[in-house]
Amino acid sequence: MKWKWAFFILFIFNIIVAVSIYFALFTPRNPVVMNEDQAPSNLGENVKAIITLENKDVEALLQEALIANETDTIRQIRVEESIFLDGELSILGMPVSYSIGAEPFLVEGGELQLKVNEIQLGNLSLPIKQTMNIMLNQFSNELPIELDTENQLITVFLTKIPLENVEEIKLLQIDKEVQEYTFEVTISKENLLQ
Numbered sequence: 001m002k003w004k005w006a007f008f009i010l011f012i013f014n015i016i017v018a019v020s021i022y023f024a025l026f027t028p029r030n031p032v033v034m035n036e037d038q039a040p041s042n043l044g045e046n047v048k049a050i051i052t053l054e055n056k057d058v059e060a061l062l063q064e065a066l067i068a069n070e071t072d073t074i075r076q077i078r079v080e081e082s083i084f085l086d087g088e089l090s091i092l093g094m095p096v097s098y099s100i101g102a103e104p105f106l107v108e109g110g111e112l113q114l115k116v117n118e119i120q121l122g123n124l125s126l127p128i129k130q131t132m133n134i135m136l137n138q139f140s141n142e143l144p145i146e147l148d149t150e151n152q153l154i155t156v157f158l159t160k161i162p163l164e165n166v167e168e169i170k171l172l173q174i175d176k177e178v179q180e181y182t183f184e185v186t187i188s189k190e191n192l193l194q
Contacts, residue, residue, distance in 0.1 A: 110170025
């Protein structure tokens with residue numbers, strides 16, 4: 001008779017373990033509860049999303065900014081461990097190609113800043129500061145780019161890039177190890193439904 005009670009207790013124990021494992025695996029652990037103060041105030045107008053892009057996607061985003069401004073000053077952007085800008089400038093009336101290699105950094109306000117490490121202007125061997133001064137006069141004011149020749153920095157104003165269907169884009173994080181960029185994208189509700 002003792003073995004029947006032991007068997008019954010063991011059977012009930014197994015059922016309890018099986019049910020608890022089922023609920024642990026198939027129910028959400030942390031349900032999201034939104035208070036009134038956490039809810040977006042203008043939900044009817046814009047939607048914000050956090051996205052993570054790889055190098056090729058960031059490259060396409062930056063190329064889009066250049067295509068929208070229709071400039072030949074910057075022809076190509078490559079995003080690898082560093083960001084490379086290639087283009088052509090006019091020096092003494094002659095076209096001269098250039099290439100810039102820079103390390104990306106996040107700046108306040110969600111902008112992308114590039115610290116210039118290397119720069120090649122045709123076959124000229126000039127210091128980075130002098131070469132950037134030459135470039136400063138030739139970059140179009142319509143480009144969402146600012147050159148700081150003193151500190152050898154290029155700031156890309158992502159918030160000023162005109163993109164179709166996107167109201168605003170801000171850089172939140174750069175993960176250099178896995179080469180990913182995290183952005184906050186603001187999209188109007190009308191564009192989201194299209």
